[in-house]
Amino acid sequence: GQNIDQPTEMTATEGAIVQINCTYQTSGFNGLFWYQQHAGEAPTFLSYNVLDGLEEKGRFSSFLSRSKGYSYLLLKELQMKDSASYLCAVRGVGGSYIPTFGRGTSLIVHP
Amino acid sequence: EAGVVQSPRYKIIEKKQPVAFWCNPISGHNTLYWYRQNLGQGPELLIRYENEEAVDDSQLPKDRFSAERLKGVDSTLKIQPAELGDSAVYLCASSPTPADNNEQFFGPGTRLTVL
Numbered sequence: 014g015q016n017i018d019q020p021t022e023m024t025a026t027e028g029a030i031v032q033i034n035c036t037y038q039t040s041g042f043n044g045l046f047w048y049q050q051h052a053g054e055a056p057t058f059l060s061y062n063v064l065d066g067l068e069e070k071g072r073f074s075s076f077l078s079r080s081k082g083y084s085y086l087l088l089k090e091l092q093m094k095d096s097a098s099y100l101c102a103v104r105g106v107g108g109s110y111i112p113t114f115g116r117g118t119s120l121i122v123h124p
Numbered sequence: 125e126a127g128v129v130q131s132p133r134y135k136i137i138e139k140k141q142p143v144a145f146w147c148n149p150i151s152g153h154n155t156l157y158w159y160r161q162n163l164g165q166g167p168e169l170l171i172r173y174e175n176e177e178a179v180d181d182s183q184l185p186k187d188r189f190s191a192e193r194l195k196g197v198d199s200t201l202k203i204q205p206a207e208l209g210d211s212a213v214y215l216c217a218s219s220p221t222p223a224d225n226n227e228q229f230f231g232p233g234t235r236l237t238v239l
Contacts, residue, residue, distance in 0.1 A: 021164075046227070055128075055215065055230035056167065100166050111157075111180060112228075114166030 015039045017115035019101050024121045025091055033086045033099050033118045041106030047075050047086045048100040050117065056100055059086070088120075096122045126150070128231035130216050136237045142204035145234045149197070149218030156193060157228065158201050159215040167215055173199065203236075211238045 016038040025031040037045070044063040048056035060068055062077035062084060074087040086099055098119050102112035129148040137143050149156050154175050159167035170189065172180040175196035184191065188207070193199040203210055213235050217228040 017166075053235075055232050056228075057230070058227035061227065102166070111169055111172060114168070116165045 015103055015105055015113040017101055017103055017113060019099075019115045019118045021116070022119045022121070024123065025088075027091055027093060027122055027124050029091050030087065030089050031091060031120065033088070033101075033120065035084045035086075035101030035115060037082050037084070037101070037103045037115075039082075039103055039105040042079055042103070043106050044104040044112070045075075045077055045084050046102040046104070046112055047073075047084075048102065048114075050098045050100060052097070059099075091122050093122050093124070096120060128216055128218055128229055130214075130231035130234055132234055133232060134235045134237075136239065137206055138239050139208055140205040142202065143206050143236060144200050144202045145214050145216075145236075147199045147201070147216030147231060149199075149216070150229055153218035153220055153229070154196070155219045155221060156199050157217040157219075158191060158199070159217065159230075161213045161215055161233070163212075170201070170214075206236075206238045208238050211236055 018036045046061050047059040049059050050056040060075035062075050067076045072089045077084045098117040100117045101115040104112040131146050156173040158170040160170055161167045171184045171191050173193045176193050189203055191201045213233040215233045216231040219226045219228050
C-alpha cells in the first residue's frame with residue numbers, strides 16, 4: 014500500500030516563495046506527480062518526477078529524493094491565483110501505473 | 125482540443141434514489157478513470173478502463189455502484205441506491221495510456237449531494 018502525507022493548509026504572501034512538502038511510503042516507487050486544484054474545479058497537472066533532483070518549470074519547481082521518500086513543490090513569485098489545493102500523487106509498482114493521491118495542501122495567498 | 129466532459133455538473137437526490145454520471149474522455153485516450161473526491165481529501169480511484177475493459181475496479185463498491193464503457197469511448201457511473209455517505213465529487217479522467225509519465229486529464233466533476 015501507499016501512505017502519503019502533506020500539510021493540510023499553508024498561507025503565504027503575494028510575491029513570496031512557498032514550499033509544499035510531501036512524504037510518502039510505498040511498496041516500490043514509479044513516479045510522483047503534483048497537481049493543482051482550484052476550488053470547485055478539476056485537478057490539473059503540474060509536474061512529474063521519477064529521478065532524484067529538481068525539475069523546474071517557470072515559477073514552479075518540483076524536487077524528489079527517493080531515498081528519503083520526500084518531494085516538495087516550490088512556488089516562486091506567488092500570485093493570488095495560486096491559491097488552490099496542491100495534490101501530491103505517488104505511483105507504486107505492480108503494473109497498474111495508477112497514482113495514489115494525498116489529501117492535498119490548501120494554499121492561501123494573501124496580499 | 126476539447127477536454128474531458130462530464131455531466132451533470134451538480135446533482136441533488138434523496139437517499140435510496142438512483143443516480144448516473146456521464147463522462148466523455150479526450151478523443152483518442154484509451155484509458156478512462158472514475159474517481160471519488162470527498163471534501164478536503166484527494167481523489168480516490170473507483171475504476172479504470174482500458175478501452176472497454178475494466179482493469180482495476182477493486183475500490184468500486186460493487187453492491188451499489190456499477191460502471192460501463194460499452195464502445196470504449198464514453199462511460200457512465202451509476203449508484204443504486206444512493207446513501208448519504210455517497211455525497212462527494214465524482215471525477216472522470218483520461219490519459220492516452222497508463223504508462224510512464226502520462227498525466228491524467230480530469231473533467232470538472234459531478235458534485236453529488238444525497239439528502
